[in-house]
Amino acid sequence: MATTLAKAAEDTTAVSHAARIEHVSKSFTGPAGSQLVLDDISLDVARGEFVTILGASGCGKSTLLNLVAGLDRPSAGSIGTPGGRPALMFQEHALFPWLTAGKNIELALRLRGVPKAERRTEAERLLELVRLGGAHRKRVHELSGGMRQRVALARALAQDSDLLLMDEPFAALDAITRDVLHGELTRIWHETNVSVLFVTHNVREAVRLAQRVVLLSSRPGRVAREWTVDIPQPRRIEDAAVAELSVEITEQLRGEIRRHGQH
Amino acid sequence: MASTEVRDGVTKAGPSPAGPDDLAGLEAGLDALDAVEVRRTPLREILVKKVVPPVVAIALVLVVWQVLVSARVTTEDKLPAPSAVWTGLSDMWLQGTLLDVIWTSVSRGLFGFLMALAIGTPLGLLVARVRFVRAAIGPILSGLQSLPSVAWVPPAVIWLGLNDSMMYAVILLGAVPSIANGLVAGVDQVPPLFLRAGRTLGATGLKGTWHIVMPAALPGYLAGLKQGWAFSWRSLMAAEIIASSPDLGLGLGQLLENGRNNIDMPGVFLAIILILIVGIAVDLLVFSPLERWVLRSRGLLVKS
Numbered sequence: 001m002a003t004t005l006a007k008a009a010e011d012t013t014a015v016s017h018a019a020r021i022e023h024v025s026k027s028f029t030g031p032a033g034s035q036l037v038l039d040d041i042s043l044d045v046a047r048g049e050f051v052t053i054l055g056a057s058g059c060g061k062s063t064l065l066n067l068v069a070g071l072d073r074p075s076a077g078s079i080g081t082p083g084g085r086p087a088l089m090f091q092e093h094a095l096f097p098w099l100t101a102g103k104n105i106e107l108a109l110r111l112r113g114v115p116k117a118e119r120r121t122e123a124e125r126l127l128e129l130v131r132l133g134g135a136h137r138k139r140v141h142e143l144s145g146g147m148r149q150r151v152a153l154a155r156a157l158a159q160d161s162d163l164l165l166m167d168e169p170f171a172a173l174d175a176i177t178r179d180v181l182h183g184e185l186t187r188i189w190h191e192t193n194v195s196v197l198f199v200t201h202n203v204r205e206a207v208r209l210a211q212r213v214v215l216l217s218s219r220p221g222r223v224a225r226e227w228t229v230d231i232p233q234p235r236r237i238e239d240a241a242v243a244e245l246s247v248e249i250t251e252q253l254r255g256e257i258r259r260h261g262q263h
Numbered sequence: 264m265a266s267t268e269v270r271d272g273v274t275k276a277g278p279s280p281a282g283p284d285d286l287a288g289l290e291a292g293l294d295a296l297d298a299v300e301v302r303r304t305p306l307r308e309i310l311v312k313k314v315v316p317p318v319v320a321i322a323l324v325l326v327v328w329q330v331l332v333s334a335r336v337t338t339e340d341k342l343p344a345p346s347a348v349w350t351g352l353s354d355m356w357l358q359g360t361l362l363d364v365i366w367t368s369v370s371r372g373l374f375g376f377l378m379a380l381a382i383g384t385p386l387g388l389l390v391a392r393v394r395f396v397r398a399a400i401g402p403i404l405s406g407l408q409s410l411p412s413v414a415w416v417p418p419a420v421i422w423l424g425l426n427d428s429m430m431y432a433v434i435l436l437g438a439v440p441s442i443a444n445g446l447v448a449g450v451d452q453v454p455p456l457f458l459r460a461g462r463t464l465g466a467t468g469l470k471g472t473w474h475i476v477m478p479a480a481l482p483g484y485l486a487g488l489k490q491g492w493a494f495s496w497r498s499l500m501a502a503e504i505i506a507s508s509p510d511l512g513l514g515l516g517q518l519l520e521n522g523r524n525n526i527d528m529p530g531v532f533l534a535i536i537l538i539l540i541v542g543i544a545v546d547l548l549v550f551s552p553l554e555r556w557v558l559r560s561r562g563l564l565v566k567s
Contacts, residue, residue, distance in 0.1 A: 071462060086463075088463040094457065094460035096478070098557075098560065107466075111466055141561065144294060146294070147294055159463075
């Protein structure tokens with residue numbers, strides 16, 4: 001961990017951002033001709049910053065994450081991730097069922113080039129970080145939904161990337177588990193100093209987690225508005241301050257959605 | 264819960280409900296509540312549910328067979344008694360030829376199958392992963408599966424003569440398409456999510472094939488191997504029956520053909536039963552355990 005922090009501190013002098021999205025547009029060619037999904041998006045994620053992207057369906061949030069992850073290319077504009085390939089976490093855990101929990105993490109380490117002798121200890125450490133020490137030999141199907149997402153988080157962290165992209169990672173979990181994982185993510189974000197770009201359609205989740213909330217409009221996705229959230233962590237989703245800001249953002253989001261019903 | 268509240272109320276000490284220690288405790292509780300129990304089936308249950316039914320079925324077939332013989336439905340030279348087949352079996356055993364005959368065929372079958380595996384696997388990967396190759400030979404490869412492998416025996420005899428290489432050629436032509444097609448089907452069924460997850464982890468190109476595509480396609484691949492073995496064995500028997508020559512060692516196919524030539528019906532029955540037993544035994548001892556192990560380790564084996 002010390003090396004990661006030292007590396008992060010050293011790199012900060014060179015670049016101040018973990019991701020820079022500049023004038024990015026993306027269109028897909030469908031049966032109805034070319035469709036613009038993202039329109040001129042510009043967004044920076046500072047080093048160590050936690051940003052959530054919020055929007056209704058059709059705003060292209062997942063498309064944007066895929067572009068940042070390098071799984072797809074933008075039609076226009078550029079995306080820079082100075083820390084190399086970002087880690088990506090999906091709504092589905094995407095753990096490989098032919099490997100144990102520990103081996104899933106070890107595979108990520110192996111693909112990153114970590115020598116064989118260190119992989120086991122490093123995987124154990126990451127499992128401890130998500131409070132799943134002792135789950136190394138567990139099969140994926142033996143874990144609960146929340147445990148799977150924690151292993152998936154550990155596997156994403158195993159990439160030792162500066163930037164963690166999260167695509168609605170808690171959307172499929174029950175409310176209690178989601179609540180707990182919000183707490184865990186905040187703690188791990190503090191401990192690892194990783195930058196997070198988190199996509200969600202859940203306003204309270206966005207406010208609960210982020211330092212900055214970016215609202216995208218739908219069809220095409222454009223940056224509609226940004227909020228800085230300065231409520232001190234640890235927050236809870238029930239906090240009055242969280243609720244208050246959520247109401248304000250929800251109003252704006254509903255306004256964006258209503259525009260689509262008017263023509 | 265009640266006692267905790269009282270204690271907190273009195274002491275005002277200890278971790279606050281939102282503190283980190285509380286989160287850990289909450290999480291441990293959730294994990295315990297959600298933990299999935301995995302139960303192993305006891306041996307007795309396996310015996311009752313898996314072994315008894317087929318044994319009963321075999322006994323029933325033997326009884327019906329004996330009844331038909333006793334009722335003299337047809338002559339002895341068309342339907343031999345089970346005891347006559349048994350005598351043939353014990354004679355071969357006493358002469359020491361039984362295991363030799365079986366081994367001659369099984370070793371051919373296994374060697375041919377392994378060659379088919381070595382050719383069919385890269386071929387399947389190529390067809391599955393390279394669009395041009397798929398468009399070019401994909402339909403031919405699946406079409407070949409419907410071609411009975413006996414059809415390959417005449418040309419193989421002309422090309423290669425009456426020898427072992429001709430047998431292997433027939434096995435390969437029968438089994439390679441099955442194995443390759445199984446792998447193609449397996450690769451096609453790999454969830455795109457795994458491929459995306461693999462790519463974000465840096466598993467692209469050959470690394471992606473080795474670490475993600477192959478293991479993810481394993482269930483389909485195994486089904487292909489299983490079918491490939493069945494095709495290998497069938498092709499081999501066709502080749503052994505049609506192409507008998509003193510130069511070739513005596514295998515099960517030749518045993519069957521000899522029985523026909525000598526109008527030795529118990530011998531014919533014995534050969535058919537042995538061919539069937541080898542086919543079932545390889546499936547039961549090799550492929551079924553392999554398949555079960557793969558499915559169980561992935562949580563895909565649903566217990567009733």
